Amino acid sequence: MRRAPIRPLAGLVTLGVLALAGCGTQTAGAPRDPGTAEGDRTIRAQQVMRVTEVHEQTGMTLLEGPVFDGDGRLLVVDVTAPAGEPKVLRVNVRKKTSEPVHTDARGAYTSAQFSPYDGRIYLTDFAHGDIVSLAPDGGDPRTFFSGEVDGARMNPDDLAFDPEGHLYVSDSRGMSEGEAKGRVVRIERSGKDATVLADGLAAPNGISFDADYRGLWFSELTQNRVSYLLLDGKGAVASRHTAVRVDAGIAQTDSVAVDADGNLYQGLHGRPAMAVYDKYGERLATVEVPARDAAGLESATNVAITPGGTRAYMTVSGPDGGYLYAFEALGRGTRQSNGG
Known part of the structure; x- marks a missing residue:
């Protein structure tokens, strides 16, 4: 996730480093009819609800990490x-x-995901370098790593x-200095x-397995690109390459999700929209909020697609608050499209 500079929180390091990304893109070739089922088309997301308001203390709100629990309720982090x-x-x-699930004195949580191993909620604390886990009801907080x-x-x-x-984490180390010190890290369950799987990365942000668990997609904030790590089946990397270059203007690449057909949903920071690609890098669609809403919104950080269904819920934030917008996904x- 990309964060605009904000005021420091009490007890935290300055959260101006919480700038992760969002972006828009274009593909080469003849333009497609936006009303057709194929090609680069516009999908109009509709507002579901406002979840949070701008916090007086921090001067902003930023929703991230949408993930469905086993009862079909959606968890988000602010x-x-x-x-x-x-x-x-x-x-x-x-x-x-909406209802509160967890708070504490210092965490700056940028993503949430349920573990298939122990069923607990795992949160990434960007500011402190920790990974925290909670019981499914939000209790029993533990520092996992x-x-x-x-x-x-x-x-x-x-x-x-x-x-x-086992966990695979995008480590945005070096982002505040503008240096390519980022990493992809594997943490045993x-x-x-x-273990560091890849380094020298430009503020890696989103991370998701492909549909077959053969490799990892990850976005790099300050290079506006999505790369692919092919894994060897034993937790190591077989190869790595740049897969998609995102032409986003002032926006940058934020979180990334993958549906059952292997399509990538690339969140955008700096624009309340998402870019959708197939696994070969072809731009399929752009998900946008209605024009009347866009002025008060700045980022579409992430998405959760209903498990087994196509209803998708996008976290969108800006000066008007933190919102959920819904649209029909392509798969x-x-x-891989539920949290992270």
């Missing part, structure tokens, strides 16, 4: 919520209501789980072993 205000919320999208990886603390942004419950929802 990255900039100060101590005492909800940092994790549960939303009933049918009733258009903290400390250095290969001599440096992480700035963990998004995360993905493999089927065995016990939390004891962490069904899976674990």
Whole structure:
């Protein structure tokens, strides 16, 4: 997720470093009819509800990490919520209501995901380099991982789980300095072993497995590109290459999700929209909020597609508050399009 500079939170490092990305793109070739089922077309998302308002203490609100629980309720995190205000919320999208799930004194949580191994909620604390887990009801907070990886603390942004419950984290280390020090880190499900799979990255942000769990897609904020790590089936990297270059203007690449057909949903920061690609890098669609809403919104950070269905819920934030917008995805929802 990309963050605009904000005021420091009490007890936190300056959260101006919480700038992760969003973007728009174009593909080469003849223009497509936006009304057709194929090609670069516009999908108009509709407002579901406002979840949060701008916090007086931090001067902003930023929704991220949407993920459905087993009861079909949507969890989201508010990255900039100060101590005492909800940092994790549960939303009933049918009733258009929300309730607090978790808060604490210091966390700046940028993503949420349920582990397939122990069923707990895992949160990335970008500001402190920790990964925290909660019971499904939001209680029993535990620090799952903290400390250095290969001599440096992480700035963990998004995360993905493999089927065995091992974690794959986008580490945006170096972002505040504008240096390509970012990494993709694999953490064994016990939390004891962490391995760097890729380094020298430009503020990696979104991360998601492909539809077959053969490799990882990850976006790099300050290069506006999506890269692909092919894995060897044993937790190591077989190859790596740049897969998609995103022409976004002032916007940057934020979180990325993948549907059952392998399509990529690339969140945009600096524009309340998402770009959709197929697995070969062809631009399929742009998801946009209605024009009347766009002036008060700045980022579409992430999306969760209903597991087994096509109803998608996009987290969108700006001076008007933090919102959920809904649209019909191009493919069904899976674990790779549910959180991270």
